[in-house]
Amino acid sequence: MKRVLILVSFLSLLGVCQPGELQADIVVIIHPDNPVETLSQRQVIDIFMGREVRFPNGATAIPVDQAPNSPVRERYYQQLIGKSIAQINAYWARLLFTGRATPPRVLGSNEAVMDTVLNNRDVIAYIDRADLTDQVKIIYTLQDAP
Numbered sequence: 001m002k003r004v005l006i007l008v009s010f011l012s013l014l015g016v017c018q019p020g021e022l023q024a025d026i027v028v029i030i031h032p033d034n035p036v037e038t039l040s041q042r043q044v045i046d047i048f049m050g051r052e053v054r055f056p057n058g059a060t061a062i063p064v065d066q067a068p069n070s071p072v073r074e075r076y077y078q079q080l081i082g083k084s085i086a087q088i089n090a091y092w093a094r095l096l097f098t099g100r101a102t103p104p105r106v107l108g109s110n111e112a113v114m115d116t117v118l119n120n121r122d123v124i125a126y127i128d129r130a131d132l133t134d135q136v137k138i139i140y141t142l143q144d145a146p
Contacts, residue, residue, distance in 0.1 A: 024129040026076050028140035031121040034059070039139045045081055047124055049091070050101030055124075063104035064116055064125040072110075072128050079142040 028044055030036060036055045039047075046052035047061045055061045066073040068085070077088050092103040107113050110131045117123045117136050124139075132138070 026072060026079065026126050026142045027129050027132055027138045028124060028126045028142070029117055029132070029136040030124050030139055031117055032135065032137045034121045034137065036139055037137075041080070041140070044124075044140050048080070048104060050095060050103065055122075060122045061124050062120065062122045064113055064123055065104040065106045066110075066113065066126070067108045068106060072126070076126050076142065 028039065034055070035057055036059075039056070043052070043056065047055075048063045048065075053061060066076070074085050077083050077085060083091075092101075095101045096103070105116075107116060107125075110127055113125045113127055114131075114133065114136065117125050126142075129141075
């Protein structure tokens with residue numbers, strides 16, 4: 001009887017927890033000495049989509065993207081603006097063609113992203129909360145959709 005109860009509990013857990021629900025939040029980070037404390041979703045979108053090149057305090061904002069094939073990058077843009085990487089790439093292709101904006105610099109790993117943030121007060125980036133250290137400042141959190 002005890003085995004049946006354990007099996008039923010396990011199976012019900014499998015039905016409730018989808019794989020995406022086990023992922024951590026994505027956090028938008030900056031250098032700890034950057035005076036910006038928080039940004040709104042709109043401000044984050046504007047910086048990462050090339051509509052804004054400055055933080056609210058007037059300092060230059062340098063957005064940094066994760067690697068093109070990064071699952072964190074896919075989740076970030078999906079959660080932030082509801083677009084796939086293919087849609088984001090098409091958006092940037094149009095803007096590059098017109099010369100109106102430059103896409104965020106792409107780095108190949110979480111380590112490279114963290115190093116870049118730690119070495120430049122003006123960089124703004126995103127990482128999975130699971131990879132977060134106390135060396136950077138969180139200014140926005142994207143939470144997984146239920």
